[in-house]
Amino acid sequence: MYNLQAYALGSNGSRIRELFEYGNLRAAQVGRENIYDYSLGNPSIPAPAEVDAAIRDILTEIPSLQIHSYTSAAGDPALRKAIADHLNRRYGTEISPEDLFIGCGAAPELTAVFQALAFPGAEFLAIAPYFPEYKPFVEATGSVFRVVPADIPHFQIDLAALEALLTPNTAAVIVNSPNNPSGTVYSAETLEKLAALLTQKSEQFGHPIYIISDDPYRELVYDGCEAPFLPLIYRNTVVCYSYSKSLSLPGERIGYIYVPKSATDSSAVYAAIAGASRAMGHVCAPSLIQKVVARCVDLLPDLKTYDRNRRTLYEALTAMGYEIAKPQGAFYLFVKAPGGDAVAFSEKAKQKDLLLVPGDDFGCSGYFRLCYCVSHEMIEKSLPVFAALLK
């Protein structure tokens, strides 16, 4: 007499986590230096030094009781203002603190937004390849989860395939760019075409189709590339942001939801997000870290380390003959599996202690994912293994 669906979710971990645990086991057996673990997207550059300095300063400057008190559920007003100001400086927007809801990272923010937009029979679209947790998040709201097939080999958006999946029940399309797992950045052109299509279909169906912009990698871009800020392109965009990657604070659980004033039913959607969060037991984001982020909101990560890893891997693997999606963002490479079967290829790699995640888990078979938030030394040592696997 317990919830069988919750049990299934709790007893079946993800393949990614299993691979990571396997890596830890093998590291204990043969030494960490002999394992080439590309499985987990855990930041490998530390938070900017200003973050820990801010923690020390706050402990000195603010009474303890005030540091650790409840904030309002929507977040500390000073933090909401700091984020609004930051976005306005950066994008020329007119965002108010009241448009922002401080959440505990992108995962609970997404679940709250899915719940808030879920009408009876609602359908949510993800674009392959996609972050696998979208599926349980959407299904927990009683809604239908649909997948737009991948746009191979460019990994932009197959708009014809997306259009074919739009129905009067479509509540929202989830957009994640820079993308996990492909590492591609959707171009302004791609997003403008998507916006035009959704505008037309929203009119046809008589209700808005929202875009939910899952945005934790926004700052992680290379080669001078910029990830467009979606609300500037499509007004019915709800942004879910996280400081997990941009400030390297994945364990601290902090981010924000932004509902543009110009979005249809803006204040009702905001209230529904607050209500959905409340029903899931959200009280406030961690209070000390709220104060820290308010002081660090303009900081950007030092991406040189990731960029160096990216170049080394991309250049070496393409020289060997691997085919790789254009990797302009996040910290992932998405590589075509030689032979075409990514599960079999990853299994073969695992025998050589090289840990890769098959794209099947992201709704895109035939490719595997490499997380290059690892040491450069590990990358160099792993290259001969990649070469050997091609033979």
Place this chain on the structure above:
Amino acid sequence: MYNLQAYALGSNGSRIRELFEYGNLRAAQVGRENIYDYSLGNPSIPAPAEVDAAIRDILTEIPSLQIHSYTSAAGDPALRKAIADHLNRRYGTEISPEDLFIGCGAAPELTAVFQALAFPGAEFLAIAPYFPEYKPFVEATGSVFRVVPADIPHFQIDLAALEALLTPNTAAVIVNSPNNPSGTVYSAETLEKLAALLTQKSEQFGHPIYIISDDPYRELVYDGCEAPFLPLIYRNTVVCYSYSKSLSLPGERIGYIYVPKSATDSSAVYAAIAGASRAMGHVCAPSLIQKVVARCVDLLPDLKTYDRNRRTLYEALTAMGYEIAKPQGAFYLFVKAPGGDAVAFSEKAKQKDLLLVPGDDFGCSGYFRLCYCVSHEMIEKSLPVFAALLK
């Protein structure tokens, strides 16, 4: 086209919060020193000094990357071990780290447990007076929320009334002792009778009726009173604990769920809790604070301040003629409203800038709640107002 139920929850704040906001407004008008605000259960004693010292030490001793990294969803193994050891020292139990799931405070822990125990048609029982958020938490799982009427004037448990509400669909009974809002502590005798009843009914219905022990006030007891540790009395108890009150860290969002190995379907219930948490976007509890609590797990709060407030208020109000439930725990007094109508009485008090929450919000009319986590000075200044209201 958004979720109307979530919208309703998000746009209707609680009366408690409204009263608190009203207090802030009045404070701005007439001065904070002229407002007697007993509305909100926000700790007024700071965290033990060791907490902020632990934060400083961790920043010095542990590399930043490691401090702020993801932990496993169930929590940092060192914290789980520290909590298990603490409980075993204190209660003579044999709790393993694997029996504990580190959560983000009691609210999301409760929602995960409700979700995990929710079978189709499940009913959850709360005992009046009760924490009002139980209702939206239970209803968000699609389950039925039922209330056992209050045991007036002792505020223990009316077992006959509870028994009358037990059905084959009863999944669990929520027990909150020390109690919000009554401040009473359920006696061992009360809890043993409850356990005997639930054991008998579980056999009759052929499935366990769990107790969900909402335990944030366990350490806040006075007069040498002890709040019994429910798993020692009833094996099918799932504990939801929070450090919000015991370490005065309400904003930091950390606690744990304990599923005893001896509970029926123990490992399945644990997995269902993990799965329910995952579907709500739980990734891990805030990582720095996890490390802090691991170092502070044996600390108890300095209760002298609360106890002094409690005595002053209790003695003065009873001397005036107010009738009050025996206040042995938490930081609440539950007072019989003169005239019998707590809403009218609270409204009258509000005209004199004395802010009290009517018990109607807690499923118990005719009483009002006082949160005495306030300054002693405010209490003393408010006493003449209480006296005037009796006339």
